[in-house]
Amino acid sequence: MVSREGRNVKDVSTKIKDSAGDRLFVIFIYVGLSLITLSILYPLIYIVSSSLSSPLAVTSGRVWLWPVDVTLDGYKAVLGSSKVIMGYANSLFYTVFGTIIAVTLTVLLAYPLSRKSFFGRTFLMFFILFTMLFSGGLIPEYLVVQNLGMVDTRWALLIPKAIAVWQVIIARTFFQTSIPEELVEASEMDGCSDLRFLWSVVIPLAKPIIAVLVLMYAIMQWNSYFDALIYLKSEALYPLQLVLRNILILNTDASSLMSASEMMERQQLAELMKYSLIVVASLPVLIIYPFVQKYFMQGMLIGSVKG
Amino acid sequence: MKATQTSGLSPALQKRSIASQARRSWKKHWQFYLLVLPPVLYFIIFKYIPMFGAIIAFKDYNVVQGVMGSPWAGFKYFEMFFSNPQAWTLIKNTFLLSLYGVLVSFPLPILLALALNEVRVRAFKRTVQMVTYAPYFISTVVLVSMMMLLLAPRLGIFNNLLNVFGVESINFLGESELFRSIFVWSDAWQNTGYAAVIYLAALAGINPALYEAAKVDGASRIQKILYIDLPGILPAASIILILSVGSLMAIGFEKVYLLQNPMNLETSEVLATYVYKIGLLNANFSFATAVGLFNSVVNLILLIAVNIIARRVTGNSLW
Numbered sequence: 001m002v003s004r005e006g007r008n009v010k011d012v013s014t015k016i017k018d019s020a021g022d023r024l025f026v027i028f029i030y031v032g033l034s035l036i037t038l039s040i041l042y043p044l045i046y047i048v049s050s051s052l053s054s055p056l057a058v059t060s061g062r063v064w065l066w067p068v069d070v071t072l073d074g075y076k077a078v079l080g081s082s083k084v085i086m087g088y089a090n091s092l093f094y095t096v097f098g099t100i101i102a103v104t105l106t107v108l109l110a111y112p113l114s115r116k117s118f119f120g121r122t123f124l125m126f127f128i129l130f131t132m133l134f135s136g137g138l139i140p141e142y143l144v145v146q147n148l149g150m151v152d153t154r155w156a157l158l159i160p161k162a163i164a165v166w167q168v169i170i171a172r173t174f175f176q177t178s179i180p181e182e183l184v185e186a187s188e189m190d191g192c193s194d195l196r197f198l199w200s201v202v203i204p205l206a207k208p209i210i211a212v213l214v215l216m217y218a219i220m221q222w223n224s225y226f227d228a229l230i231y232l233k234s235e236a237l238y239p240l241q242l243v244l245r246n247i248l249i250l251n252t253d254a255s256s257l258m259s260a261s262e263m264m265e266r267q268q269l270a271e272l273m274k275y276s277l278i279v280v281a282s283l284p285v286l287i288i289y290p291f292v293q294k295y296f297m298q299g300m301l302i303g304s305v306k307g
Numbered sequence: 308m309k310a311t312q313t314s315g316l317s318p319a320l321q322k323r324s325i326a327s328q329a330r331r332s333w334k335k336h337w338q339f340y341l342l343v344l345p346p347v348l349y350f351i352i353f354k355y356i357p358m359f360g361a362i363i364a365f366k367d368y369n370v371v372q373g374v375m376g377s378p379w380a381g382f383k384y385f386e387m388f389f390s391n392p393q394a395w396t397l398i399k400n401t402f403l404l405s406l407y408g409v410l411v412s413f414p415l416p417i418l419l420a421l422a423l424n425e426v427r428v429r430a431f432k433r434t435v436q437m438v439t440y441a442p443y444f445i446s447t448v449v450l451v452s453m454m455m456l457l458l459a460p461r462l463g464i465f466n467n468l469l470n471v472f473g474v475e476s477i478n479f480l481g482e483s484e485l486f487r488s489i490f491v492w493s494d495a496w497q498n499t500g501y502a503a504v505i506y507l508a509a510l511a512g513i514n515p516a517l518y519e520a521a522k523v524d525g526a527s528r529i530q531k532i533l534y535i536d537l538p539g540i541l542p543a544a545s546i547i548l549i550l551s552v553g554s555l556m557a558i559g560f561e562k563v564y565l566l567q568n569p570m571n572l573e574t575s576e577v578l579a580t581y582v583y584k585i586g587l588l589n590a591n592f593s594f595a596t597a598v599g600l601f602n603s604v605v606n607l608i609l610l611i612a613v614n615i616i617a618r619r620v621t622g623n624s625l626w
Contacts, residue, residue: 140360140363143360144353222446225561244452301504
């Protein structure tokens with residue numbers, strides 16, 4: 001709202017002519033921003049183009065911007081690999097259940113924290129914020145997870161990193177600013193219990209913030225690899241990111257993913273597969289990004305109103 | 308608020324009123340207390356118990372006797388760490404990498420937001436924002452994989468480009484002098500657009516009357532930025548600066564670890580990666596915890612110090 005008003009006023013005021021210096025400054029800004037945008041876009045386009053080009057074109061360095069000799073061989077090889085498919089399925093599992101757990105816990109904590117009449121909220125807030133400032137460290141955290149018997153189980157990826165403090169702050173700020181005090185009072189007059197109020201008034205009103213939380217936690221889960229690296233031993237449980245790391249970064253021969261019928265051009269196809277693999281792994285996020293970008297901005301903005 | 312309510316009362320009465328407040332709140336909100344129980348348990352189990360568990364830094368931890376039963380070792384593991392010449396390299400690497408990171412990643416989002424704020428063509432603004440925001444969604448593993456492909460010595464596009472200009476190929480990730488720059492600038496590539504959103508929000512909240520007044524007074528665009536925009540985002544900027552300095556020593560383990568290779572280890576080995584290797588790969592729990600604890604404490608001290616400085620200088624602070 002504020003920004004729209006601001007823009008209108010500024011639009012009016014630009015009717016006073018800009019000085020030469022100002023015009024030069026504006027040109028400088030447009031050029032600068034264009035260069036930045038291109039430098040961010042180029043690597044992304046290059047990766048996608050390479051993944052669609054023939055193995056020979058990629059390995060001989062003929063791809064600069066657009067795909068050369070378009071082929072889907074890389075994708076066929078990647079999607080035909082059981083490791084990749086299993087990683088995908090695992091990541092899907094972790095993302096769905098991890099997000100459900102995380103969002104539920106976050107709302108349970110954030111809503112009471114937003115109510116002024118909830119005794120102990122200041123202390124509780126400090127109790128939570130302190131974990132942002134100081135931590136026991138990797139090893140003690142690992143020992144706790146180990147003692148709970150979660151090592152090498154799916155729980156290790158769902159529970160130990162379930163709540164993010166920053167997300168709690170965002171949700172609390174939203175509840176504070178957008179659930180009107182009058183509603184609370186009215187419901188209290190009617191003898192509505194807290195639980196009932198949360199379930200039938202707050203949650204329906206909180207759809208925007210719940211959407212934001214779902215997105216943020218889902219992306220976090222989909223992209224994380226470190227917990228899997230330290231807690232999982234069985235390859236059958238590996239999320240996609242860990243499969244990716246083993247193939248792309250540790251350079252485990254990518255051709256080990258291929259069937260014997262693809263032995264020809266093995267080396268080159270292995271190189272091509274890396275590009276396809278990157279695209280395939282980012283695809284879910286890439287597809288939803290244009291639709292959810294707005295919500296992400298919302299989330300950031302809500303969270304930044306009051307720290 | 309609480310202070311003003313009770314300030315007129317004697318300490319004894321205050322205490323009683325707090326107790327009665329708690330009782331009243333419990334009666335009214337007992338359901339809330341049940342609701343927050345699972346998340347509070349989460350924080351106790353996964354955050355506070357590990358803080359307590361960090362005492363194994365002062366013990367000869369062994370699995371059989373556990374955290375409590377293991378014999379005390381005093382400062383043995385700290386002494387062991389600091390008497391190792393590698394310790395100072397690790398501290399230096401961690402600190403330099405983080406400092407370089409803050410110096411680059413703190414001002415860039417501010418510049419981007421200020422520039423975007425000057426753009427009047429909405430489609431252009433939306434495009435720039437959408438593109439600069441996108442890399443944030445790429446996972447660390449994918450980002451590092453991309454870098455390895457793009458920076459590869461033989462087939463990477465960067466070296467192909469250098470070759471076109473007649474420059475010899477460089478093994479970017481194998482040069483230890485280049486490691487810090489590669490790490491920091493790829494971070495900037497990934498996060499600048501996302502980080503700029505907070506500043507854009509702060510800029511949108513500035514009172515438009517200020518711009519009008521400035522225009523009437525004949526201020527140039529640069530003057531408007533200096534005297535209206537910058538003061539307008541100062542509170543947000545100081546909070547973000549405090550937080551990023553506070554995590555100076557907590558440099559993202561994930562990306563450093565992925566980018567590491569034997570050739571760049573000289574500058575890329577940081578405290579966090581060292582803790583992982585010593586602790587989890589070599590099972591030297593007590594020693595690794597001591598190193599990690601040292602890291603956490605330095606972090607906390609930095610955060611407190613910067614918070615005090617920021618409060619004195621700008622009047623904004625975390626607490």
